[in-house]
Amino acid sequence: MYIHNLLIIILLTTYQISQVQANLIILGPQEIKKEIQDLDKDKSELIQYSIGNFGFVPYGKRIIGELIVADPYKGCTEIVKPQTDQLDQTNTSIYFLLIERGECSFVTKAYNAQLIGASVVIFVKKKNYLFYKKIKIKVDDNPNENASKVLIGDDGMGEQIQIPSIIIGYKVGKALKKWLENKQNQGKVQLSIEFVEQKFEQTNYKIWISLPSKYANRLIYQTSKIQKKIGENKLFFEPVYQIFSLLEQEQNENCIQKGKFCAKDPDLPTEKGKIPTSSTIATGADIVNEVIRQLCIFQQESSLWWDYWRNFAIQCNKPQLYKECSYQITMTMENVNVEVLEQCVKANSESNSPLLSKQLLLQEQFKIRGWPSLTINNQIYRGNIIPDNIFEALCNSIQKPEGNCLTYTQDFIGKNDFDDIGSGNQRMSIWVILLITFIGLIAVFALLGFFYRKFIKKEMSQEMNQQVNQMVSQYIAFYESRGKNGE
Numbered sequence: 001m002y003i004h005n006l007l008i009i010i011l012l013t014t015y016q017i018s019q020v021q022a023n024l025i026i027l028g029p030q031e032i033k034k035e036i037q038d039l040d041k042d043k044s045e046l047i048q049y050s051i052g053n054f055g056f057v058p059y060g061k062r063i064i065g066e067l068i069v070a071d072p073y074k075g076c077t078e079i080v081k082p083q084t085d086q087l088d089q090t091n092t093s094i095y096f097l098l099i100e101r102g103e104c105s106f107v108t109k110a111y112n113a114q115l116i117g118a119s120v121v122i123f124v125k126k127k128n129y130l131f132y133k134k135i136k137i138k139v140d141d142n143p144n145e146n147a148s149k150v151l152i153g154d155d156g157m158g159e160q161i162q163i164p165s166i167i168i169g170y171k172v173g174k175a176l177k178k179w180l181e182n183k184q185n186q187g188k189v190q191l192s193i194e195f196v197e198q199k200f201e202q203t204n205y206k207i208w209i210s211l212p213s214k215y216a217n218r219l220i221y222q223t224s225k226i227q228k229k230i231g232e233n234k235l236f237f238e239p240v241y242q243i244f245s246l247l248e249q250e251q252n253e254n255c256i257q258k259g260k261f262c263a264k265d266p267d268l269p270t271e272k273g274k275i276p277t278s279s280t281i282a283t284g285a286d287i288v289n290e291v292i293r294q295l296c297i298f299q300q301e302s303s304l305w306w307d308y309w310r311n312f313a314i315q316c317n318k319p320q321l322y323k324e325c326s327y328q329i330t331m332t333m334e335n336v337n338v339e340v341l342e343q344c345v346k347a348n349s350e351s352n353s354p355l356l357s358k359q360l361l362l363q364e365q366f367k368i369r370g371w372p373s374l375t376i377n378n379q380i381y382r383g384n385i386i387p388d389n390i391f392e393a394l395c396n397s398i399q400k401p402e403g404n405c406l407t408y409t410q411d412f413i414g415k416n417d418f419d420d421i422g423s424g425n426q427r428m429s430i431w432v433i434l435l436i437t438f439i440g441l442i443a444v445f446a447l448l449g450f451f452y453r454k455f456i457k458k459e460m461s462q463e464m465n466q467q468v469n470q471m472v473s474q475y476i477a478f479y480e481s482r483g484k485n486g487e
Contacts, residue, residue: 023194024049024166027064029187032179039171047172050150051195052121052165053370054107054158057383060396062194063164065094065119069180076104081116096120096191098177101167105155110165120193121165124173125150151369159384164195199399200377202234206362210242210371211287212266217313219372222387224306230395232403237302240362241291242371254284256349261356263287266319282319288356289345290322295355296344297336304336 024047026033037043051057071080075097082095097118099109106123113121150167179185207223209216227235246252246259255262263284294312298305308329316325330336348355366375374381374390376397383389395405 023192023196024168025192027190027192029185029189031185032176032189035175035179036172039175047168049122049166049168050152051382052106052110052152052158052161052167053382054152054154055110055161055163055165055383056389057164057195057393059195059197059393062192063094063120064190064192065096067096067098067122067176067180067189067191069177070097070099070113073098073100073177074103075099075109075112077112079112079116094119096122096193098122098124098173098180100124100173101126106152106165107155107157107161110161110163111157114161114163119163121163122173123152123165123167124177125167125170127170154370159386161384164193164383166193197393197396198377198379199397201399202236203377203394203397204236204238205374205376205394205397206238206240208240208242208366208368208371208373208375211263211290212317212319213372216372219374219385220306220309221313223374223390224310226387226391226394227306229404230391230401233395233398233401233405235394239294239298239305240366240368241294241359242363243288243291243356243359244363245360252284256285256288257352261288261353261360263291286319286322289349290319290326291359292345292348292353292355293322293326293341295359296341296348297330299344299355300337300340301335304333307333308336 025045026036026047033045036047037045068082079097095118097113097116097120099113099121101123109123110121152165152167176189180189207216207220209220227237243261243263246255246262252259252262254265264287265284266282266287294305294308297308311329311332312326315329316322318325330338330341344355347353366378366380368375368380372385374385376393381390381393383393395401398405
């Protein structure tokens with residue numbers, strides 16, 4: 001077993017884990033281009049940066065435009081739309097917006113930039129400081145260094161961003177801002193950015209899954225549809241699950257095999273300061289055991305895994321019932337070898353699990369920060385994880401795309417095909433219910449109006465008849481009394 005794990009480590013370390021390659025250069029003027037090159041110790045014209053983990057990333061595309069400083073520079077409030085004289089007449093709709101990091105989320109800044117028509121947002125990294133005994137010490141580092149390592153996180157609202165965001169080093173950003181604000185400088189700063197994605201004869205991609213998660217359900221459901229649409233291409237998929245080890249704890253309800261393989265307690269309260277008690281219904285061990293079952297199904301056949309997950313996402317929403325729910329699903333699947341599945345589950349539950357060991361090694365190698373996530377050819381996917389973006393990224397990664405990858409358009413994937421399980425159809429059902437309810441209310445009010453009018457009419461008729469009869473009776477009585485007086 002030790003040799004087996006060692007071989008896995010050697011195999012994994014041969015992979016180069018990287019982010020999307022990208023080239024950001026200054027096209028002109030030459031003065032600012034040279035100034036930025038002089039800042040770099042290697043005198044490179046390439047400006048290093050990190051791509052935002054939200055928004056639309058146009059993989060395989062190049063964007064050329066003018067650079068403009070945001071007003072206000074922080075970009076946390078409404079940004080003033082650039083005047084037309086700040087833009088070239090031939091390139092009015094394409095420009096980069098320079099925004100300083102800090103005071104609000106990256107997503108807020110990007111959203112404000114998107115509202116005024118910016119094509120790309122460039123965040124400027126702040127100065128680097130260290131604190132020693134509460135004393136702030138400035139760190140004078142390479143301006144390009146660490147910029148590519150900054151994580152531009154999503155605050156939960158990133159799906160509304162449809163433009164790419166990047167972050168550059170502090171000194172580069174400061175030099176660009178200073179040049180742009182100096183009215184004596186001639187010429188507008190033109191940038192070119194290319195989102196390069198390496199192409200391979202076959203594409204290997206991984207989905208990083210955390211159970212239970214409605215976001216993982218949506219991602220897997222969407223990707224399964226994409227897999228079907230471009231399945232004629234050489235696509236190889238592998239699931240990776242969020243587990244960890246607590247070897248120092250021999251007994252833990254969130255672990256199996258004496259703390260070797262663990263998962264987060266699904267009942268863990270979100271409020272800080274609260275510690276879960278033993279009275280919780282589900283445990284992390286329930287999650288780990290489900291991970292084993294899913295990996296064993298995947299080991300039989302990847303297509304079975306997709307079929308299993310489509311059912312699992314709909315039917316199994318209680319971790320404490322995963323085992324029973326999983327059994328019901330596998331019993332209805334024709335091509336699952338139940339005997340082999342049970343043997344695989346037993347082998348990975350009672351002894352040192354090779355399947356779970358590989359999962360831990362993959363996590364150590366990739367160091368994924370956000371779950372769920374997607375990696376394509378060992379590159380961490382950046383941008384909104386939505387159908388169109390995933391489709392385009394997978395197709396662009398293939399050296400010789402075939403079939404639907406060749407006929408791809410932005411509207412190729414219908415949004416209705418990728419509605420979140422239980423939510424897209426639910427939204428449609430809600431609208432149908434509201435419409436039926438509205439029509440029903442109109443019908444009810446119409447009927448009530450009809451019967452009310454009929455009732456009022458009847459009441460009025462009866463009242464009029466009574467009044468007429470009363471008047472007739474009075475008239476007859478008056479006539480008879482008059483006759484008697486005449487006698």
